[in-house]
Amino acid sequence: MKKASSSAVLSTAIVCYIFWLVITGQIVSIFQGAPSVQVLIAGLVVSFLVALFSARFFIHEKPFYLLGKLPSYLYYCFVIFPIELWKANVDVAKRALNPSLPVNPGIVKIPSNMKSEYGRAMLANSITLTPGTITMDITEEEGQTYYYIHWIDVASSDPEEAGEAIKGTLEKWTGRIWE
Amino acid sequence: MIMPELLFFAVCFIVLALCLLFRLIQGPSVVDRAVTADSIDILSDMALILFALYSGRSVFLDIAFITAILGFIGSTIVARYLEGRL
Amino acid sequence: MRIVIDILIVISIFFAFAGVVGMLRMPDSFCRMQSSTNIATLGVLGVIIAGVLYAAFYLHDGAMAVKLVFMGIFYIITNPIAGHAICRGGYKHGVRPTKKYEVDKYGEDMVEE
Numbered sequence: 001m002k003k004a005s006s007s008a009v010l011s012t013a014i015v016c017y018i019f020w021l022v023i024t025g026q027i028v029s030i031f032q033g034a035p036s037v038q039v040l041i042a043g044l045v046v047s048f049l050v051a052l053f054s055a056r057f058f059i060h061e062k063p064f065y066l067l068g069k070l071p072s073y074l075y076y077c078f079v080i081f082p083i084e085l086w087k088a089n090v091d092v093a094k095r096a097l098n099p100s101l102p103v104n105p106g107i108v109k110i111p112s113n114m115k116s117e118y119g120r121a122m123l124a125n126s127i128t129l130t131p132g133t134i135t136m137d138i139t140e141e142e143g144q145t146y147y148y149i150h151w152i153d154v155a156s157s158d159p160e161e162a163g164e165a166i167k168g169t170l171e172k173w174t175g176r177i178w179e
Numbered sequence: 180m181i182m183p184e185l186l187f188f189a190v191c192f193i194v195l196a197l198c199l200l201f202r203l204i205q206g207p208s209v210v211d212r213a214v215t216a217d218s219i220d221i222l223s224d225m226a227l228i229l230f231a232l233y234s235g236r237s238v239f240l241d242i243a244f245i246t247a248i249l250g251f252i253g254s255t256i257v258a259r260y261l262e263g264r265l
Numbered sequence: 266m267r268i269v270i271d272i273l274i275v276i277s278i279f280f281a282f283a284g285v286v287g288m289l290r291m292p293d294s295f296c297r298m299q300s301s302t303n304i305a306t307l308g309v310l311g312v313i314i315a316g317v318l319y320a321a322f323y324l325h326d327g328a329m330a331v332k333l334v335f336m337g338i339f340y341i342i343t344n345p346i347a348g349h350a351i352c353r354g355g356y357k358h359g360v361r362p363t364k365k366y367e368v369d370k371y372g373e374d375m376v377e378e
Contacts, residue, residue, distance in 0.1 A: 208294050247340065
């Protein structure tokens with residue numbers, strides 16, 4: 001197993017420390033000017049210990065890459081993705097409440113040209129999080145990445161058309177963040 | 180100021196969770212049962228959050244958080260077991 | 266503000282209701298999972314946003330609001346991972362849809378290997 005770099009350990013420790021501050025409620029005390037010093041120091045020690053042992057499972061590429069892309073990432077998270085989420089939710093809710101249950105399930109295989117490991121994971125999670133589509137597996141054949149996707153209403157079995165219908169907007173924006 | 184309708188909404192979520200018990204008992208395959216257990220977990224978490232808001236005590240919020248974490252770990256372990264890698 | 270909170274929670278209950286009905290009615294296991302995603306996204310987010318508003322404006326409890334935001338982020342991160350893992354694990358374990366699918370690329374490719 002390969003060793004984790006020091007920046008990977010640092011980024012994992014920062015995330016753990018923020019989590020600690022939220023759980024113990026100290027993050028509000030800091031802004032009110034009355035934090036408990038014991039709790040802060042204990043959290044620091046524990047989060048660095050945890051990060052030392054677990055960073056190699058989480059971080060495989062550049063850890064602070066996302067900070068440079070923060071504006072487009074925030075735009076994706078708070079504008080683009082909620083709109084897609086709302087549309088897909090309304091669609092699946094209509095199908096479930098419709099008396100005749102208009103579903104036509106199937107598993108399609110769509111190509112993608114994401115290179116980065118995090119980009120693939122983010123696209124797969126975005127696809128799974130929109131109701132109506134679930135990513136089942138990711139394979140790599142001849143340099144091209146393929147997603148197997150369970151789709152509740154198969155409109156077409158052609159890979160390109162299905163890919164456009166499932167991940168058109170999502171892939172454009174995740175590609176802009178990660179490429 | 181206290182909004183008493185929060186309790187009513189919490190009861191709505193609990194009723195929905197009880198409806199899912201039917202699928203939990205009858206579900207033909209193990210995937211159904213795992214997913215349904217996860218959903219019941221989420222719905223009862225929602226009821227806990229609403230009750231925490233109603234009573235103004237954040238203890239219930241902590242309980243809901245722990246339940247969410249346990250539900251996630253549980254369903255992931257079930258998935259790993261099904262895949263034969265445990 | 267009170268009306269906004271009520272409307273958010275009612276929207277959330279509506280989507281949770283649709284998800285529950287879908288889970289009870291859908292024809293096979295994988296379609297039921299799609300409905301469970303319905304519960305775990307908008308069914309959760311409405312309650313979380315309403316809770317943040319309530320904790321910030323009525324209870325004046327900042328710690329509670331921050332904790333609720335973290336719970337929302339946690340649900341959003343973990344739900345797709347669990348769904349994907351259960352879906353793939355179930356398929357590899359041998360759970361198949363009751364009716365044959367029109368398109369089933371995953372099954373075809375698994376047979377070839």
